[in-house]
Amino acid sequence: MEARATTAGAARAGQAPRRGRVLPVVPALTVALLLLPVAAGLAGTLLPAFGILPAIGRAAPGLDAFRSLLDWPGLAAASRLSLVTGLAATALSLAVTALILASWSGTRVFGAIRRALSPLLSVPHAAAAFGLAFLITPSGWVMRALSPWPSGFERPPDWLVVQDPWGLALVAGLAAKEVPFLLLMSIAAMGQTDQARALTTARALGHGREAGWLVAVFPRLYAQIRLPVYVVLAYSMTVVDVAVILGPNTPSTLAVQLVRWMADPDLALRLQAAAAAALQLGLVLGALALWRALEGAAAALGRAWIRTGRRGPRGRALRVLSLGLALVSSTAVLAGLGVLALWSVAALWPFPEAFPDALTARSWARHGPELGAALRQTAVIAVIATLAALALAIGCLEAEYRHGLRLRAGGLWLLYAPLLVPQVAFLPGVQAAMLAAGLTTGIWAVTAAHLLFVFPYVFLALGDPWRAWDARMGTVARTLGAGPERVLWRVRMPMLLAPALTAAAVGFAVSVGQYLPTLLVGGGRVATVTTEAVALAAGGDRRAIGVYALAQTAAALLPFALALGLPRLVHRDRRGMRP
């Protein structure tokens, strides 16, 4: 009451400290916001693993669930498969990313590679996997193009290409999608590696470009992108939709198997599924530890090699190889999407025809109306989740800038907990916790759940450009009389418009791609393009999948286009701000 009665001047003076009180708690608030659901979710999943699920009359703790899990004959094979494909996909994507950067970063070709790969980020994983499967399967498009001439096949050969027992198709599919992600993260981090000078020094010492980059720049870069690499590892080990489409099924990966148990009519199997989720969590943590150990080994090897004084091969071959890998990665995904687009307008399209017998708009007419509604719903959720994530991220970063509240390594890890803990291991628990808290169905609950996954990516994408901003600009503005708020809104935000929009586009794409959170938390009542697409994918109707995959890609691609175009428009009369 009294505060309100004071004069306007005093109120204004009072405002700054009040805001000053809000900003410093933003990081802690954010950590709590992300961590509480994960913790509650894990508890909700681990309790059933130890035999407690009152809804089906199980209340006595015990280890029966783990015992029946151990009795499942495929356990060793499924766990091995998860581990090996996850590690292989991560190693492959990191290697390809490093090769591309080693050969091309800083050159004009690199700009072209970046432009070719970045749209791949917006292609949903499941759609990319479907497209890839249809390209390489024995009745797929590549074989159709080669049949009956020159392959001589009138009927598709009985070759086990997709769903091979070693998981090669799965590893390839994952790597094709993860390379663009790691590349984008590397580009953002490149500013802190002092690449040009390090490379000049290495080359002056007689190293070739590639070898010089690997010994002088890569270690610095890796320190910056370590978390994104871990995210890729955790994701590759726990992914469900891609593994169902491209991975082996006799047995499948542990993540796929546990989702099947979760979906089994025999409700007692849910306890076993919970036990498998606990094991999956252990596997991911084990793999992260193993990766960490391998990092140390690789660093020691690298140092030993440097000490030998040998100079690496000068590699035209390496350059061609890396360009080829970038090309294969982008062609596989884009061509896959292209054939799905063709399926969406195909009438009958039998083997070995390279093109459909006839084209028809029937699939689009059929799915059009629902598609519109689903797209609207998707956009509303993605916009709110992205804006909230952006606000939190800017709050955290500003608190860091103004109050020196930098999240320590531990805090940073916590922010990524939702990405490192397998979704299937904590989402059922989140669902139960939200129900208990009265947050039922509805798009607000879904948006809140999306925020868990959107925020880390937004923070990841925005953090480095934010910190790289030249703080002297702020000092100049302050000397001209601007308060910290004004510096933020009038100087910093306009200058960081491009990275902020890129971060928002990444966040938007992440929100569009969420399947399990939307389904579980929304109770099925919130239909987005992704929930519809995955439901249709269960039926394997390529025409319907084609329609939804295109819609899904468009939904994620539009913000990327805006993120590229808007800054050009806004800064058209600011020469220094043009990219």
Next chain:
Amino acid sequence: MTRLLAALLAALPASALADPDPADWDAVLEEARGQTVYWNAWGGSTTTNDFIAWVGQRVAEEHGVSLEHVKLSDTADAVSRVLAEKTAGRDAGGAVDLIWINGENFAAMKENDLLFGSFAEDLPNWRHVDVSGKPVTVDFTVPTDGYESPWATAQVVFMYDTADIPGPLPSMQAILDWAEANPGRFTYPQPPDFLGSTFLKQALYGVVEDPDVLLAPAAQADYEAVTAPLWAFVDALTPHLWRQGRAYPQSGPRQIQLMADDEIDLAISFSPGEASAAIANFQLPATVRTFVPEGGSIGNASFVAIPYNASAKAGAMVVANFLLSPEAQARALDPDVLGYGTVLDLDTLSPGDRARFDAIELGIATLPPDALGPALPEPHPSWMERIEQDWIARYGVTE
């Protein structure tokens, strides 16, 4: 005093939150008007989705009920939701109003008290249901007790491509002989997929000595001896399957896709009209036809059930009743729409309604009803459980 309070409390929910009584149909219609019903149904089939959308239009026109199709990739997702709500103590206002449900999921929900109760036999359109001729009161040997309402019948048929196979393969031995001569041209969805398990049960019927033992729990029979011929058959068949049995399609629709891609020539289906509908949708070549094994094939019905905590129970009943109407049943039978069998006894219909059914062309690949042969009952669920487990141990984790 306490007794009075207890009586008041007991009376309260009855007056304030009374569940609709299907016997008082006018009251149900009254309550349903304006409700939104969330029907959780498998969303993997474009034709089924279109049919459900049409049902939505019709119940909105007739009864002011708006219907939302929650498209699931697995029916168990809806079961999970109800289970999660029960865990959280949310005993009213649940997210799921109506579920397309079958056999195992129904048995599990009924056993765990997750269903609303007996309503099906009080629906006005129940009087046309063919209770004696169609498997509508027993679901996988579990009595339905009116806890679920039927809306379509299904029977196992095999689809074969006449461009590659000259004629029907009327027995499991004929299928095996053909597969040996044509390796890599047959497969079935990977058990425990519903259709894949159905193939195993159909094969069991084809090789078992005395089919009657299958109707009682497996524990009451000599399981090893009864299933020995089945495993001998599958052992002989597996090396000649598509990909030598090292990979399987993950669902029925994927299996159809394989047939459309000319990767296989023979496939199992649980819907006599599916092949015709798929041909009409460009999903199968026009050379596909169907046959049934000699001695009959497994038949069952599709049902809808209402969860115990559904928000719009009256609306859900209205939808279930509409699904039993001659109008909806005739539309579902049309192969251009769905090609699902009817649950009605056509002799009880008025001539006008009867004419709707007579006007339907069954489609080129659909067997006429008298050629479908006898419908065999589903074995007791315990058989399916043990056979699935054994199949997984023998073939499902071998790589």
